[in-house]
Structure formats: structure tokens, C-alpha cells
Amino acid sequence: MKLPDQRWYIASPNPDQVKKLVAETGLSPLLAQVILNRGIDSPQLAQVYINPETENLPDPLTEFPDLFPSIELLKEAIETGEKIAICGDYDADGMTSTSLLLRAFNHFGGDAYYEIPSRMKDGYGINERIVEKFAEEGVGVVLTVDNGISAYNPIKLAVELGLTVIITDHHDLPEKLPPADAILNPKLLPIQSPYRGLAGVGVAYILAVTLAEALQKSDGIIDSLLELFTLGTIADLAPLVGVNRRWLKKGLKQLPNSQLVGIQALMQVAGVSEEQKQLKPDDIGFKLGPRINAVGRIGDPETAIELLITDDPAIALERAMQCEQINSQRKSLCEEIEQEAIHLIRTTPIDYKRDRVLVVVHPQWHHGVIGIVASRLVERYGVPVFIGTYEEADYSKIRGSARGIEEFNIFESLVYCYDLLGKYGGHKAAGGFGLGSDNLIAFQERLSQFAHQLLEPHHLKPLVKIDGQADFKQLKTQLYENIDSLQPWGIQNAFPVFWTPNVKILEQRTVGKNHLKLVLGQDDGQEIKAIAWRFGSYFPLPKCLDIAYKLTENNWNGAVNIELEIVGVRLPAGATIKPHNSFTYQGKDYICYYSEKEQELKIKNSQGKVLAIRKGQRKGLLGINRQEAQEIDVTKKPYYDIIRAAMNSLNLTK
Missing domain, CATH: 3.10.310.30 (Diaminopimelate Epimerase; Chain A, domain 1)
Incomplete structure (x- = not known):
């Protein structure tokens, strides 16, 4: 029997600080711990965290030195009808950035078009071929989005060819910046700036909103830009702090009622409910974002960009269905490559x-x-x-x-x-x-x-970061609702993880390809259901464990219940488990384990089926889980011989 080889880090905030934060904010002690663990260590910061709208943001024009000259260059290009070329990227950030600026320039009356480098032929970022193409086509202004900060030679060529270049990017800075006319990159800002964590789409959003204000053309465009900002920021795994947290909180509320037909169609094919009061980062991170990202990974980015810029519902639905199909292909490819990689790591070794x-x-x-x-x-x-x-x-x-x-x-x-x-x-x-x-x-x-x-x-184990200890009696709907009210959770602001020691595994069964469904209990009689994704290879789990988990809400037939999503398990202090034995019978591999307490032998094959036999019994159970297992006669072949091989491997007598 094996368990995940993890390392746990359990935060231990100062108890006096927890009490102070509880007293001044009214938060529960558990949530006060969570906020302290995120570096929010004063009532003033906590109030901004709880309600980001209360923060006084500095004007972007004062934060980004090159924002004003960028606006002036783009205003002139729009007024004179100069051609503007947007060079984007093939990931979700790059494609939403490109779509955001195309929508903006179309609204402003600018002459803009876009180019996305080929993932397979060009690789990432603007290059000399694209620059030469822009020059041949009479482009006046080149605007990079989500790339360009490391493209010194292509930018140098563009300037030499007489093109005006504005770089908008968020990637780390090279030693030598390109000779562009203007550079907008949050990595150029002080580390304490609330704009520091912007993704590429965030920089594009600031540029577009500021330009809209300068042109006095904000009406009818800002909401759609915010929705694209929300989609791209979460899909790019940008840190959900600073202005990202503030603007996403608003954008996630808007998305269920999006005016963009492309987002409506994407939510439809991805199974995201329009009845939700607001979307959650996981709705984008696990449902919407991957369908856009998949297009850039193995398809044509034009599909995703058309989805996000069209105002035709029929085209939007067609493009969304194409995204869905491509994402299915992406899933299959990932699964295949992952298994090949695991095999290569194991067999090389x-x-x-x-x-x-x-x-x-x-x-x-x-x-x-x-x-x-x-x-x-x-x-x-x-x-x-x-x-x-x-x-x-x-x-x-x-x-x-x-x-x-x-x-x-x-x-x-x-x-x-x-x-x-x-x-x-x-x-x-x-x-x-x-x-x-x-x-x-x-x-x-x-x-x-x-x-x-x-x-x-000791670093070479998956890390489980835990906010604090909880008992099942604390895991009520109110706690979940309080956690949910503090959305968005995500990168650098992780969804809270709690742990509970000495939990009884009352029921367990495998579901799907490799998951576990559990019923858990404590000594005081409290019980709760749980899911453990990708834990199927650890079945069956020991009868008593420390568990680490997130709270989830399960809506089924009108009933709402709090359940747990298991992210880590370990043996309680002082507990030991007899290790499983492996053996081979007729060329097939098995593992087996004998429980002295239950006097039961369990044998598991490579397909995950378990044969369970109690001492002295002629009948056993065979199946993926005990609830659906079939009763068999263990005195018959091949079961009798497999059992003998298992007992020999464990040095057990008949």
C-alpha cells in the first residue's frame, strides 16, 4: 500500500494577529488565518482585500512613463488613417490581447489588423519576417501584445525600416531593451505597484481604456474590454493581486451576462451555467481558457480571435464548436504524451x-x-x-x-x-x-x-501548502459562502486549503479513470463526502489518515451540500503501514497487502481490480470497488493460484 509522496507546509500565523484581525473585521478565525497567510497583516489591508474597490489606485499615466507617448502616437495614427499592425501571440493571453485591441481600434475608427506568429514555423514573438511583411504592406505603427520585450533585433529592424513601434508586454526584462518608440511593461514598475502583476492582456486593457478616454469614445466599449481582460488574465495564470484582483472581481460578475456573442457561445459549449451570479476563476481556468489555449497550441489562432471579435451569433457558435473539437484533440495528445514521458522516465531510467x-x-x-x-x-x-x-x-x-x-x-x-x-x-x-x-x-x-x-x-516532493487546521463541525455552508465572497482566488492568492488529523475513511471507491470518492468521519460522529482527483492508484487508502483539502459546493437535485476536494493525505503521527508486496503471476504484475486487524488479503492487478479475501472464507470479492464487486469462489483457478502467489510474497502461511 502506498500514499502520495508529498511535503506539507502548514502555516502558523501569530495567534494575537489572528485575534486582532477577527475583532476588527468580523471574519471567522479560519478566514483571518487565511488572509494573514496571504501577507495581509493589517486591518486596513484586510479591508482593501475584502473590498478592492476601496483602494485608491494611482493613475496609469503616472505609473507607466511611456503610456502618454503611446496614446499620442496612436491618436495620430487613427486620425490620419495610418495602418496599425498588431503582432500578438498564440496563447490565451496573446489571443485575448489581440482581440481586445482589435475591438478597441474598430470602435475608435482605426485601420488595424493583426498577425500571429506560427507556433511551428516562427516560434514565439515578433520576428524579422513579420517586420518585413509589415513594411511591405505600408504599416505605420507596429503594436506588439504579450511579446516584444526580448525581440531586440526585429524591433531594431522595424525602426530602421521607418516603422513606429510600441511594445506592450509583461515578460521578464532582458539586459538590453529593444529600441522601440514606447515600451509598456509592468516589470519596469516598482515592485510595490498595484499594476506590477498585469498579464499581457492587462497592459493592452490599460492602453485601450486610456486611449478611449483620450478620444472621448469610452461609451459602449469598456465592458467588453473588461470581459476580455478577465478571460485572458485568468487563462494566463497571472497573479490575482493588485489591480488584477480588483478588476477581475468586477469582470467575473459581468461574464454570465456577457454582451460578447463569442463568450456566450464559449460558455455554452463548455457547459458553464449562465444562471451563475458570477463566474469563478476555475470556470475560466478549467473550462473557457483551455478551449482558447488549445487553438493556439494545435490549431489556427485565427479561430479563437474570430470567436472573440465577431458580433454574429452563428459565426460565434461555429468557432466555439471548433474550439471544443480542438480542445478534445489536445486532451488526447496530452494524455498520450504524459504516459509516454512516464514510461521513458521509468525505463531509461x-x-x-x-x-x-x-x-x-x-x-x-x-x-x-x-x-x-x-x-x-x-x-x-x-x-x-x-x-x-x-x-x-x-x-x-x-x-x-x-x-x-x-x-x-x-x-x-x-x-x-x-x-x-x-x-x-x-x-x-x-x-x-x-x-x-x-x-x-x-x-x-x-x-x-x-x-x-x-x-x-527534501524539496523534491510535490508541495501542499495548508492554511490551518479545521474540524468537520466548522465546515459549514457559511464558511464556504464566506470563502466564496473573497473570490477571485488563484495564482499568488491560492484557494484556502485546510487540514484535519486522524480522519476515518468510512467508505471509498474508485470513479472515472483514476479518481476516488470517499465518505470521511471524525470521532465525534461528524461525516462528510469527498473527492480525490487522480488518487485512484492509491486505492485502497488506509482506514485512518490526516487529510488536506479544499471546500467545494455540490449542487444536486436542488440540494446544496459542502464536500471536500482532497489535495493531500498522510499517515497520522506515529502510525505505520505495512508496505505492500509486488509479485508476478503468469507474466502479469500484482500488488498485495494483508490487514492483520481485518484478517483480509487484498490483491490488485494492473487494471485496478482488487480481489479481497477474508481469512478462512471460500468466497471473495472482485472488482474496482467493494460496492460493485462480484462474489467469486476463491478455491477455483486462477484465483487459488494467484492467492497462493500473493501469500508466498508476503511470507504468509495458509
Whole structure:
């Protein structure tokens, strides 16, 4: 029997601060702990956190030095009919940014069109080919969105060709900034600025709203821009702090009644209820965002942009259905590549614990989805992951994506390897890179050197961050509603996680492909239902565990119940579990475990079916879970022989 190999970090805020915050805000002690854990350590900051509208924001024109000149350049271009070219990106942030500015310029009467680099042919960001194309087509102003800050040579070429260039981006700054006419990037702002966490779509939103005010054309456009900002910010995993939190709180309320037919169609095909009072970040992060992102990963970005700029409901529904189909293909690709990567790691084998970083490269993987697979491998192995595939038929070039853990900075690791790479970029949590195949071994060694400077062996486990301890009697509807009122939760403002020790596993069964449904209890008789996503391989769980979880709300047939989403389990202090044994019978692998207390032998095959036999019984149960298992005669073949093999492996007598 095995359990997830996790590390738990349980926050312990100062009890006096908790009491003070409870007294001055009226929050429950549990929620006061959560807010303190987010760095909100004064009643004034807590009030802004609870109601972001109360914060006095600095004027963007004073925060972004190049915003005023950008507005002047764009006003002149619109008034003179000069052609404006938007160079976007093929992820959700880039496509929503592009759509936002196209809608804005159309409303302002500007002559604007867009270009998205090809993920497979061009790679990320504006390049010389696109710049030359813009010059040939008579473009006057080039406006980059969600890219451009690292494109020194293409921007230099654009300026030399007489083009005006405005960069709007949010990625980390290179040592040398491009020679653009104006640069809008929140990374140029002081770290305490409320605008610091903007994604690319946030920068585009500020530019468009400020331009609308300058042109006195704000009526009829601001709401739609806010909705696109909301969609792109959450889909890009931007930090939900500062102005992001303030504007998203408003945007999430608007989205169920969106005036954009593309968003309406996307919600329809994704199964997002229009009856919701407001959307939650998870509705975008797990439903809407992936359908847009999938188009940029394995399809044509034009599909998503048409979806977001059209005012024709028929076109919107057609494009939304195309997004749905492409997303289904993306899911299948991810599952296939993930399984191939796991097999490669296991059979090579790759010693990621020794290297403190996992580098896995394989031909014929689709570059558009390997970043998603990298995230899943980080969840599985708890180490920074660099995953790549070969670009050329002769395997001469590798293109890859990277995802990090809390103690590891992806962008800095790529900078550490800069001389081995042809192209790279990103930020702390994620990045992309390209290199020649002959540099692969050196790249692996250099990354391992970097990782050893930051990571200790105890870091190499998936991290579960916990806000505080709770009893089941505290997990009521009111607590969930209070948590829900503090939306949006997300990056850098994670949804609260609580833990409860010594929980009894009263019922458990596998559901779907690899999940567990549970009924949990405490000694005082309190019970609650729970779901544990992707925990199927740990079935059956021990009868008593410490659990870490999020609160969820289950609506079924008009009844609303609070349930738990399990994110971590561990043995209670002092408890031990007899490890399972593995054995092979007729070429097939099995694991088995004997419970002394219940006097029951359990044997599990590779398909997840469990054979359970109590000592002295001729009948056993066979199935994925006990509720749906079939009764069988264990004295008959092949069960009798499999049981004997299991008992031999456990050194048990008949």
C-alpha cells in the first residue's frame, strides 16, 4: 500500500494577529488565518482585500512613463488613417490581447489588423519576417501584445525600416531593451505597484481604456474590454493581486451576462451555467481558457480571435464548436504524451532525484502541448521539468517548455544556460527554450548544476501548502459562502486549503479513470463526502489518515451540500503501514497487502481490480470497488493460484 509522496507546509500565523484581525473585521478565525497567510497583516489591508474597490489606485499615466507617448502616437495614427499592425501571440493571453485591441481600434475608427506568429514555423514573438511583411504592406505603427520585450533585433529592424513601434508586454526584462518608440511593461514598475502583476492582456486593457478616454469614445466599449481582460488574465495564470484582483472581481460578475456573442457561445459549449451570479476563476481556468489555449497550441489562432471579435451569433457558435473539437484533440495528445514521458522516465531510467531536475526529450511529441505535460510531471514528481521534442527530421534541433517549483526560477535557470541555447524566454514559473541536439547533454548538466545551488533533497516532493487546521463541525455552508465572497482566488492568492488529523475513511471507491470518492468521519460522529482527483492508484487508502483539502459546493437535485476536494493525505503521527508486496503471476504484475486487524488479503492487478479475501472464507470479492464487486469462489483457478502467489510474497502461511 502506498500514499502520495508529498511535503506539507502548514502555516502558523501569530495567534494575537489572528485575534486582532477577527475583532476588527468580523471574519471567522479560519478566514483571518487565511488572509494573514496571504501577507495581509493589517486591518486596513484586510479591508482593501475584502473590498478592492476601496483602494485608491494611482493613475496609469503616472505609473507607466511611456503610456502618454503611446496614446499620442496612436491618436495620430487613427486620425490620419495610418495602418496599425498588431503582432500578438498564440496563447490565451496573446489571443485575448489581440482581440481586445482589435475591438478597441474598430470602435475608435482605426485601420488595424493583426498577425500571429506560427507556433511551428516562427516560434514565439515578433520576428524579422513579420517586420518585413509589415513594411511591405505600408504599416505605420507596429503594436506588439504579450511579446516584444526580448525581440531586440526585429524591433531594431522595424525602426530602421521607418516603422513606429510600441511594445506592450509583461515578460521578464532582458539586459538590453529593444529600441522601440514606447515600451509598456509592468516589470519596469516598482515592485510595490498595484499594476506590477498585469498579464499581457492587462497592459493592452490599460492602453485601450486610456486611449478611449483620450478620444472621448469610452461609451459602449469598456465592458467588453473588461470581459476580455478577465478571460485572458485568468487563462494566463497571472497573479490575482493588485489591480488584477480588483478588476477581475468586477469582470467575473459581468461574464454570465456577457454582451460578447463569442463568450456566450464559449460558455455554452463548455457547459458553464449562465444562471451563475458570477463566474469563478476555475470556470475560466478549467473550462473557457483551455478551449482558447488549445487553438493556439494545435490549431489556427485565427479561430479563437474570430470567436472573440465577431458580433454574429452563428459565426460565434461555429468557432466555439471548433474550439471544443480542438480542445478534445489536445486532451488526447496530452494524455498520450504524459504516459509516454512516464514510461521513458521509468525505463531509461532518468535519475531526477540525483539531478534535482527532470529533463525529458522525445521525437514526435507535439510542441504545442508539451508545456501542459510539463506541468503534470511537476505535479507527479515534484521537481522542475524541462520537456522537449525534436524539430527537424534529422533530430538536429530541440524545442521545449519548462515548468518550475516554488524554490526554483525557470527564467534564471535558462539564463544560466544561455550560451547553450538558441532562443529562450519566460518567467519564474514557466518558460520556453530551443537548442541544438548536440548541446543536450551539456544543457542537462548545466541545469543540474543550477538546481543543486537551490534545491535540497527534501524539496523534491510535490508541495501542499495548508492554511490551518479545521474540524468537520466548522465546515459549514457559511464558511464556504464566506470563502466564496473573497473570490477571485488563484495564482499568488491560492484557494484556502485546510487540514484535519486522524480522519476515518468510512467508505471509498474508485470513479472515472483514476479518481476516488470517499465518505470521511471524525470521532465525534461528524461525516462528510469527498473527492480525490487522480488518487485512484492509491486505492485502497488506509482506514485512518490526516487529510488536506479544499471546500467545494455540490449542487444536486436542488440540494446544496459542502464536500471536500482532497489535495493531500498522510499517515497520522506515529502510525505505520505495512508496505505492500509486488509479485508476478503468469507474466502479469500484482500488488498485495494483508490487514492483520481485518484478517483480509487484498490483491490488485494492473487494471485496478482488487480481489479481497477474508481469512478462512471460500468466497471473495472482485472488482474496482467493494460496492460493485462480484462474489467469486476463491478455491477455483486462477484465483487459488494467484492467492497462493500473493501469500508466498508476503511470507504468509495458509
